[in-house]
Amino acid sequence: MRDVAALAGVSHGTVSNYLNHPERVSQDKADRVRAAIQTLGFVPNTPARQLRLGESSAIAYIAPDVSNPYFATIAEGVEQRAAERGLTVYIANSNRRRDREDAYLALFEQQKVRGLLVASHGEVEERLAAVRTRGTPSVLVGQAASSPRQPSVSVDDVAGGRLAAKHLLSLGRRRLAFVGGPVEVRQVRDRLAGARRAVRGVRGARLEVVLPVDRTIAAGHLAARELLARAPQDRPDAVFAVNDLLALGMLQALTDGGVRVPEDLALIGYDDIEFAAASLIPLSSIRSPHESFGFAAVDALLDDIAGTLAEPHQVHPPELVVRTSTAGRGGAPATP
Template identity: 50%
Template sequence: MASISVRDVAARARVSVGTVSNVLNRPERVSSETVERVQNAIAELGFVRNDAARQLRAGSSRAMGLVVLDISNPFFSDLARGAQQAADDNGSVILLGNSDQDARREGFYLDLFEEQRVRGVLISPVGDVGERLSRLKARGIAAVLVDHRIPGSGFSSVSVDDVAGGQLAVEHLLSMGRRRIAFVGGPSTLHQFIDRLEGARLAVAAVPDATLEVLETESLTILEGRAAGDGIVGRAPADRPDAIFAANDLVALGLVQSFVMGNGLAIPEEIAIVGYDDIDFAGSAVVPITSVRQPSELIGRTAVELVIGEIDGTIEKGRDVVFQPELVIRATTTGPVTAL
């Protein structure tokens, strides 16, 4: 069966091809009676518009590309939901790419989105993407960094102050009288790891008898957290940390599983834990996890709004939006509090 064309719709509706085009793209220019007649013809014929051809003529599409580090992490799925909601409000769609913390996969998606002539790209990068984003910018494709900043780069960004978040988490642990702090997460190349660790170090440096041990993991997953927990349990009690700042909530969940379900360590009496992101699972864990909250959906929504603002000229390029983190206290740290 031959595909139905715009000419077929025009003939059925008894209007010009240009009128059909206006109904599809600029319906405000057409009378409501004509719009209804064309829409009826579309429904009767089963016409499906060729958006690929339309975007070739226009030079861009209605789509925006979003590249996240790990879609299995609820933080990024919530972020994607916020981005899609904002895109829906503006007649756009989100094409989602999961780099899985792999620079080659990240490059593949950036190439794909460039080929698709997307309106803009939102990216939480694995590594240095400045050169790639500059190429997109030269092609007229707006780019916004998500959960990351490159100061002085000229690219807009939406992020949370992770240094402040790391400091907030560890100051809370120190306020409980804990002094042997461990930071668990990784890999060390991730900017989230670097910034949160910097905040932890600032907090520990302010307390003379406090120490900070860094236990790097290969990724920020529950399994890696569980493995790190098993390693801690295998130490002599005097050699264990008395508090842990986990680089994200998935790692914190793995630690809780190791300590409580597998090895019977008391939380927070023997080891207190603070996670990061405040995903839904943090509050529903077997021991609800104290966490540093990021406004994940708001980050995604704001990133899309920056892209659209750059495209229509209402927002200046190179704008950095930085949200402040919030500590949510739950059972993994609700022990006695002592003054520093």
């Protein structure tokens, strides 16, 4: 910085202000400092800056699967809100593996990030508590925390599962199937619990549970092929897929196999990703506010750090979005 200051003909403090408080530097001096930085190839030492200021300008978001548009949308919201709050974001993909998740938790703790946003398909709250005791706060994204000390931003997945199954039942469907797994994943378990509540007490209704090993388009193909291998009268007349990727994979394989959607089988997904509405047969889905999740998570983290977080557990209500895959092209419920 001293070399930059000397070449630009300004004080060391002016260079510091240019890097940290550019609004305090006149246009003329800013242009000179910028030219000196380019000439010298100067790169600010971020770790040194953090040590001097006593805090990091970065937060981290750990997602379980960034190839899933749901988590990618959350990441976009995190980046946008962080930029508005003067922060940068590290984004990591755990690929739904506990070892990778632990490695990223350790890495970001060592990097002294200001805080963590963690979306996990496993039980991570106890590990976040240990990280918090060592000085790194966090927000759990996508599942409600049980501890009042652990902030979280989530959707009421039990209510979402109930909404999906109630919609299928309202169409007159009675042979329902829930497709999604494994049930060790909190979100899967909650959505299944909600579906079971909706089916319970409805005369003649039953809920079959199909547990694919994954929640991807490929897994949806495989699950649909299993249904296609049955005689038509032994198939469900409605399917609730635990997420939209599974549902879209099933939709493709079912229609390729000659099943009419929704006439023969009504199909609903979960998350309402962008591709749900754009499918050849637009997919009904349960919408969660993932567009605003990133904003809410960043705000909750910074409020927690500031000691101003009023509600540690934000639980957002889900919303039913009805499209052709359940209601038919005319928009009215299809009759089985």
